[in-house]
Amino acid sequence: MxxxxxxxxxxxxxxxxxxxxxxxxxxxxxxxxxxxxxxxxxxxxxxxxxxxxxxxxxxxxxxxxxxxxxxxSALKRFQLLHIDVIENENLRVKIRNRARMLFRSLVDDDFVELNKVLDLVPVYLPVAIDQLKNGRKWNDMIASEKEVTKFIQKAKEFLDEELLSALYIKLVNFEELDSSEIKELLENTIKIKVEIDEIILNYYKEQTYKWTQNSSLHILQKKGLEKLANKLI
Known part of the structure; x- marks a missing residue:
């Protein structure tokens, strides 16, 4: 050799x-x-x-x-990445395309790794937001109310209707639930509501009322679900 x-x-x-x-x-x-x-x-x-x-x-x-x-994984890569790359915009541009692809995957997932990465490199929050709004969706994985809350808290100053719409898609779709599943979701959310952002709580309340208005359930069953929804706020 x-x-x-x-x-x-x-x-x-x-x-x-x-x-x-x-x-x-x-x-x-x-x-x-x-x-x-x-x-x-x-x-x-x-x-x-x-x-x-x-x-x-x-x-x-x-x-x-x-x-x-x-x-x-994205988290492991950002944990290992040279600090100068994270802090220097002229160096960050050299990983721009790869970072965008990684955040595309992160926002499609359950937000657990996404929030950990953003805790580590908050400078990439605008990239995550852009991918939520404009990126091509690869899967339908939902995120927990707690993880979406963490993201909302990070992105407070960037919240607009477009971003909120993208975040709502990451939550449970009420149209896919029956009355018993909605009841269970509401009961579970009420138990942890102090940990959930009011944006999500209000959204779940609105979705419950929308669901009952379009449902053929007996009026008393509808009122029962709406009463539960009112306990969210």
């Missing part, structure tokens, strides 16, 4: 690709290489995505490259 040392790192890696244990050889050779350029190139071309220690590299450019080519 000594003859490789006079070649460029790209050429070195190309030759290593012929080895059956290519990735492990590359890790051994480049993960802790003294030359940043070597670590940078390996972060770019490591077959199974960059490793955690590459994102945690002491050089922000290596960290950026590894962040963009990693298969780790």
């Amino acid at each position: 000594e003859e490789l040392f006079n070649l460029t790192y790209k050429d070195e890696v190309e030759i290593l690709k012929d080895e059956p244990d290519f990735e492990s050889l590359g890790d051994e050779k480049y993960l802790n290489h003294e030359d940043m350029e070597a670590r940078l190139y390996w972060a770019f071309c490591r077959p199974n995505g960059s490793r955690a220690e590459q994102i945690a590299d002491k050089n922000p450019l290596v960290s950026i490259m590894a962040f963009n080519h990693s298969k780790l």
Whole structure:
């Protein structure tokens, strides 16, 4: 392998690709290489995505490259990302596309990881909001009232009708529930209402009244659900 040392790192890696244990050889050779350029190139071309220690590299450019080519979760990536990248707008722009894709996935999920990431990197709140409003929806996973409350508290100054509409979609869809399921939802929410934002409580109350108005339930059953809904506020 000594003859490789006079070649460029790209050429070195190309030759290593012929080895059956290519990735492990590359890790051994480049993960802790003294030359940043070597670590940078390996972060770019490591077959199974960059490793955690590459994102945690002491050089922000290596960290950026590894962040963009990693298969780790969004939370893990942001935990490992070089602090200079988070604090410097000129460096953050280099992970803009990957960050947008990660937040697209986060807002489609149950908001648990989303809130943890935003606690870590609040500078990305506008990206999360943009993805909620404008991003292409990939799934219908709902978020708990507590997790949506956490997000609302983070985004108070950005709340508008468009954002609220996007957040309501993350909550339980009353149109998919029967009367017993609505009753159970209301009872469970009442138990934890001190932990739930009033925006959600009011929304659930409004949705209950809307549901009863369009329901063929007996009037007494409707009144029972509405009475429960009134206890939310």
